[in-house]
Amino acid sequence: MRSKPTGVIFFPAFDWAISPTHPEREERLLYTRDQIFEEGLLDLPEIEEYPPKLATIHDIARVHFCVPRVQSQVTEAHMIAAGAALSLGDSIIKGEIKNGFAMVRPPGHHAMRVVHGNRGFCNINNEAVLVEYLRRRYGIKRVAIVDSDVHHGDGTQEIFYHDPNVLFISFHQDGRTIYPGSGFTHELGGPGAYARTLNIPLPPGMTDRTFHYVVDNLVLPVIRDFQPDFIINSAGQDNHYTDPLGSMRFTAHGYAEFTRKLNPHMAVLEGGYAIETALPYVNMSILMALAGINFSNVREADLDTAGFRESDDRFAQVQKMVEELLAIWERRDRVDIEKIFGTGKFYQRKKFIYYDTDYIEEEQFEKVRVCGSCPGYLVIESRANRGFGEPARVLAISIPIDACQNCQTEAYACYEQGMVDRKQYNFIMLQDKSTDTCLSCDREKKQEWKSEGPKPGV
Amino acid sequence: MYIGLDVGGTYTDAVLLEKGQVRAWAKVPTRQDLLTSLLEAFDKIMAGAHADLIERVVLSTTVITNLIAEKKYDPVGLILIPGPGLDHSHYRYDTETCILGGAIDYRGREIVPLDSGEIDGALARMTSLNYKKVAVVGKFSSRNNKHEQEVFKRIRQSGLDWQVELGHRVAGQLNFPRRVMSTLLTCATREKYQFFADSVLAALDKRGIRCPVYILKADGGTMPLHKSLDSPVETIFSGPAASILGVQALIPPGETAVVVDIGGTTSDLALILSGQPLLSSKGANIDGKMTHVRALAVKSVPVGGDSVVEQVGKEIILLSERMGPPYCMGGPMPTPTDALKVLGLTRLGDLGRAKEAMRMLGRPLGMQTWEVAARIMLLVTGAITSEINKMFMSWEQEPAYRVWEVLQKRKDRPNTVVGVGGAASGFLTQIAATLNCYPVIPPYARVANAVGAAVARPTLQVSLRADTEQGTYSIQEEGFQGPIEDRPFNEEKALELARYWLGKRAEKYGLKDDLGEVEVIRKEVFNMVRDWVTRGKLIDVAVQTRRGILHYIGSGVERDEK
Ligand SMILES: [Zn+2]
Numbered sequence A: 001m002r003s004k005p006t007g008v009i010f011f012p013a014f015d016w017a018i019s020p021t022h023p024e025r026e027e028r029l030l031y032t033r034d035q036i037f038e039e040g041l042l043d044l045p046e047i048e049e050y051p052p053k054l055a056t057i058h059d060i061a062r063v064h065f066c067v068p069r070v071q072s073q074v075t076e077a078h079m080i081a082a083g084a085a086l087s088l089g090d091s092i093i094k095g096e097i098k099n100g101f102a103m104v105r106p107p108g109h110h111a112m113r114v115v116h117g118n119r120g121f122c123n124i125n126n127e128a129v130l131v132e133y134l135r136r137r138y139g140i141k142r143v144a145i146v147d148s149d150v151h152h153g154d155g156t157q158e159i160f161y162h163d164p165n166v167l168f169i170s171f172h173q174d175g176r177t178i179y180p181g182s183g184f185t186h187e188l189g190g191p192g193a194y195a196r197t198l199n200i201p202l203p204p205g206m207t208d209r210t211f212h213y214v215v216d217n218l219v220l221p222v223i224r225d226f227q228p229d230f231i232i233n234s235a236g237q238d239n240h241y242t243d244p245l246g247s248m249r250f251t252a253h254g255y256a257e258f259t260r261k262l263n264p265h266m267a268v269l270e271g272g273y274a275i276e277t278a279l280p281y282v283n284m285s286i287l288m289a290l291a292g293i294n295f296s297n298v299r300e301a302d303l304d305t306a307g308f309r310e311s312d313d314r315f316a317q318v319q320k321m322v323e324e325l326l327a328i329w330e331r332r333d334r335v336d337i338e339k340i341f342g343t344g345k346f347y348q349r350k351k352f353i354y355y356d357t358d359y360i361e362e363e364q365f366e367k368v369r370v371c372g373s374c375p376g377y378l379v380i381e382s383r384a385n386r387g388f389g390e391p392a393r394v395l396a397i398s399i400p401i402d403a404c405q406n407c408q409t410e411a412y413a414c415y416e417q418g419m420v421d422r423k424q425y426n427f428i429m430l431q432d433k434s435t436d437t438c439l440s441c442d443r444e445k446k447q448e449w450k451s452e453g454p455k456p457g458v
Numbered sequence B: 001m002y003i004g005l006d007v008g009g010t011y012t013d014a015v016l017l018e019k020g021q022v023r024a025w026a027k028v029p030t031r032q033d034l035l036t037s038l039l040e041a042f043d044k045i046m047a048g049a050h051a052d053l054i055e056r057v058v059l060s061t062t063v064i065t066n067l068i069a070e071k072k073y074d075p076v077g078l079i080l081i082p083g084p085g086l087d088h089s090h091y092r093y094d095t096e097t098c099i100l101g102g103a104i105d106y107r108g109r110e111i112v113p114l115d116s117g118e119i120d121g122a123l124a125r126m127t128s129l130n131y132k133k134v135a136v137v138g139k140f141s142s143r144n145n146k147h148e149q150e151v152f153k154r155i156r157q158s159g160l161d162w163q164v165e166l167g168h169r170v171a172g173q174l175n176f177p178r179r180v181m182s183t184l185l186t187c188a189t190r191e192k193y194q195f196f197a198d199s200v201l202a203a204l205d206k207r208g209i210r211c212p213v214y215i216l217k218a219d220g221g222t223m224p225l226h227k228s229l230d231s232p233v234e235t236i237f238s239g240p241a242a243s244i245l246g247v248q249a250l251i252p253p254g255e256t257a258v259v260v261d262i263g264g265t266t267s268d269l270a271l272i273l274s275g276q277p278l279l280s281s282k283g284a285n286i287d288g289k290m291t292h293v294r295a296l297a298v299k300s301v302p303v304g305g306d307s308v309v310e311q312v313g314k315e316i317i318l319l320s321e322r323m324g325p326p327y328c329m330g331g332p333m334p335t336p337t338d339a340l341k342v343l344g345l346t347r348l349g350d351l352g353r354a355k356e357a358m359r360m361l362g363r364p365l366g367m368q369t370w371e372v373a374a375r376i377m378l379l380v381t382g383a384i385t386s387e388i389n390k391m392f393m394s395w396e397q398e399p400a401y402r403v404w405e406v407l408q409k410r411k412d413r414p415n416t417v418v419g420v421g422g423a424a425s426g427f428l429t430q431i432a433a434t435l436n437c438y439p440v441i442p443p444y445a446r447v448a449n450a451v452g453a454a455v456a457r458p459t460l461q462v463s464l465r466a467d468t469e470q471g472t473y474s475i476q477e478e479g480f481q482g483p484i485e486d487r488p489f490n491e492e493k494a495l496e497l498a499r500y501w502l503g504k505r506a507e508k509y510g511l512k513d514d515l516g517e518v519e520v521i522r523k524e525v526f527n528m529v530r531d532w533v534t535r536g537k538l539i540d541v542a543v544q545t546r547r548g549i550l551h552y553i554g555s556g557v558e559r560d561e562k
C-alpha cells in the first residue's frame, strides 16, 4: 500500500477569474506553483502528477439541477476542476495511486443541489460530483466528507442532507461571524440521515490546539465508527492565521498533521485566499502529508506561534460542544426520529438561499419522502429572483441511487404531474440516480432533454 | 561547405555537406588519443576539398555523458541553502554537502539571512577535505541570488582559488534539486570538457580549418565551441540529439515520424512531430538524477540486436543484458540478430549458427527454427512499439495549467518510422507495420548523427521575469537581476527588453548574424492584487531564436531559415 504514489492534479487555471480583482483570480495558485516546483516535489517517486480532464455534462447533471441548463452555469474551468477530482478517483479505484490531491480551482463546496448562479465563489460542487460518480461507476457505498474550510460547507451539506450513506463533517468559523452564516450544531441531517451531518462552529481566533482537539475527539472517532469506503477532505485553507477572509489561527503544520491523521483518499482544494502567506505552505504540506513525506521542515515565512494565545473559555466551549456532538452521534440510531421531525409521509422545510456573487435570492420548498425501505426521493420547488425580469421557477425531483420501487414510481408520477400543471414552473427536472438518468424540460422552449450515464462496466 | 562531426564512444563519424548534399562521409574508431581519430576522420572527408571552403564545423559528442556515467571527474563539494520545505535529509549526494541556514522565498524576498560563521565553517570543512571544486546552490536563487553571491564573495575573500559554480548562473528555472544536479555536473565536467574542446581545435588547426566551430546541445541547437565551456552539461546527450536532427534533415519537412535507433543493447526512440523534434517536458535525466538541461525527448529501451534471448519454461524471453556478440557471429547466446539472420533480414553472421541458436531455444518447446525467429521478432518489435505508444501518450498527457491548454487536445500519430543505427533495418518493417506506418531507412542513415550535427542551427533563449511591485527583473539564462528602469513597465516593454537581452546574448556568443526570427515561447502576466487593489504585475516572458535546421538533405533545396 505504502509503495503506491500520491496522485496530484495541479490545475491553477491561470487564465480564469471571476473578475480581475476577485479573490478567485488567476494569481491565486501562482505562488503555490512556484513553491511546489522549486521544491521539486513533482519529481519525487512518492508523487505522480496527472493531467486534468473534463467532467461531462452528465457528471454534473447527476448532482446539480442547473437552471436553465448545465451549460449555462458552468465554464470549462468548472468542468476541469470537477474532472480532476473524477480523474484522481479513477486512479485511486484502479489502484494506481494510494490517494490524491485535486489542487484545483475554482472551488465548489458552497454550490448546492439547485444552481441558479455562483455562491461563495462556487458553481459546481466538485466533491459531490465525485461522490455520485464513484457510487455510480464503482459501486462505492459509504463516503465521508470532512470539510476543513473556514466557511461552512453549506453546499455539500445541503446536497447530502438526506443521504444516510454520506457522512458530512464540517468545522469552521462560527456562522454568526462569517459567510455563509450557517453550520450550527443543530443542523444534523434529515429524518433519514440523522447525525450524518455534523457541524462544529468554532469561535474566531482558535489555534491548532483547538483544531486538533476537534479532530482527535470528534472527527476521527466518528469516522472510525462510520467505516466509510472512501474519505474526502474538502481542503479549504482559509483557517490559516494569515487568511484575509477568515479569523482563525491554524498553521500549515496544523493542516499537514490533520491530513496525516485523517488519511483521506482524496483532498480537494476549496477556499484559502492568503495566496502568498498561506497557500504555498499549506498546499505543499498537505501534499507532503498525503505522500507520507516528512513535513516538519515546512514553515511559513513569518511563523511565530508564541503570539497565538487562545481563550481558555472558548476552548472549554469547544470541548463541551464536541462532547454534545459525540453524544448525539452515539445515540443516532436510538433517537425518536418522529419526535424530532414529526410524522407524515413527507418531511418538508423551507429554505432561503442567497447567491452573494450573482445577487440572486432563491426560495426553496424541499420535501423528502419518509420511507422505510430507502432514503426517499426529494421534491424541490425553487423560485429565484434575480432582481430583474420574471423569477425562474423550477420543480426538481431527485431519486436516490438506492431508491425503492415505490419511491421511484412516486417520483416519476410527480414529474409527470409537474408536466401537467407546468404553468407553475419554467423548468421541470428529474434526476434518477438509480438508473443514472436525467430529465429536464423547458416550458418556454417546449423541449425535453434526457441524458443517461455510461452503462456500468463501460 | 559544412562539416558535421559526431564523436561517439566507439566511432567517430564525419560528413561533408555541400549545398544540401552529402559530399563525403567517414566512420573511424574513436581512439584513446582523440586528436588522431579526429584527424583521420577529417582526412577521409576532406580528400580533394580545400580547407578554406569550409564555412563551419559542428560537433556532437557523448564524451561528457561517458565521463559522468563512469564518474571520471574530480570530486565536487556542495554548499546548499535549502531553507524551509523538504526535510534536509533529501539533499544527500555522494559528496561532501554543507547545508547553510538562510532562506529566500518565491518572490525573492530574504526570509532568513545567512550566518557568516556558518559560511566560514563550511569553507573550513571543504578546505580540510581538500575540495578544489565547489557548487553553491540556494533554493529560489533564481529569484534572488544574494545568498549565492555572498558565499562566493566569502570564498574569494578567504583567498580560496577553487573552481566555484553558482546555481543561479547554471539554471534559472524553478526546481532546486535539479538546479543542484546541473550545477554539480557543470562544476565536475568543465575541466575535462576544456580538454576535449582543445583537442578538437588543435585537430582543426592542424588541417588549416579556421571557420567558426560549434557544438551541438541536447536540445538540438548549437553554440560556439569556445562559449560552450560556460555550460558543458548542455552538451550531454548531444549524441542522440544529433541522430534526431539527422533524421529530420533526411525526411521530408513537416512529417510526423518516430526515430528508432537500435543498437547492441539499447534502442533509442524519439519523436518528430510535424517536422519538429519533441523536447522533453522535464530536464534531462543524467545518471538517474533530474537536471535542468533542456533536451530532446529520448526514450531508451533496454532491447537491442545483441540482447540475450532465453527459453524459460514455456516462454521465450528477452533479457536486457548483453553477453557478447550474437551467436551467429561467434557469441555464446542466442540474440535477436540471430533471428534476423534466420528470417533473411541481415547480411551479418553465419546462417548455420543462427539456425542452431534458434534450435536451442525451440527444441524444448517443440518449435521450428523459423517459428522461434518469428517469436523473437515479435518480442523485440512489441517492446519497442509499446514504448513508442507510451511516448505519444505521455506527450498527450502532459500537465496543463490553463483552460485553453486543456481544451486544445493534442493528438498526432506518426506516418513514418525512420530507422537509424546498426540493427534498425532488420526490425523496421515489422515495427512500422505494427504502428501502421511506412518504414524508412534514409540514405546516410549510418552517419545520421554527423549529418544532424552538420545541419543544426544555433539556438538562444532568454527568459525574463519582472516583478513590478518590487521594481526588479531578472534574466534567467544570464543569472542577471536588476531594477526596472522604464516605468511604468508592461508586457510589451518586457518583450522588448527580452529581445534586447537576446540580441546582447547573441553578440556575446558571436551569433549576431544568426539571430534570425525571434519567437515568443512564453508570455504570462499576473496582476498582483492585494485588498482588491492591483499593486503590480508579475510578467514572465521567454523568447528564442527559431528552432529548425539549415538544410533538408537530398532535396537539393537549401532551406536558409534566416
Ligand atoms: Zn472558504
Ligand SMILES: [Zn+2]
Binding pocket: A371, A372, A373, A374, A375, A376, A377, A403, A404, A405, A406, A407, A408
Ligand atoms: Zn423508498
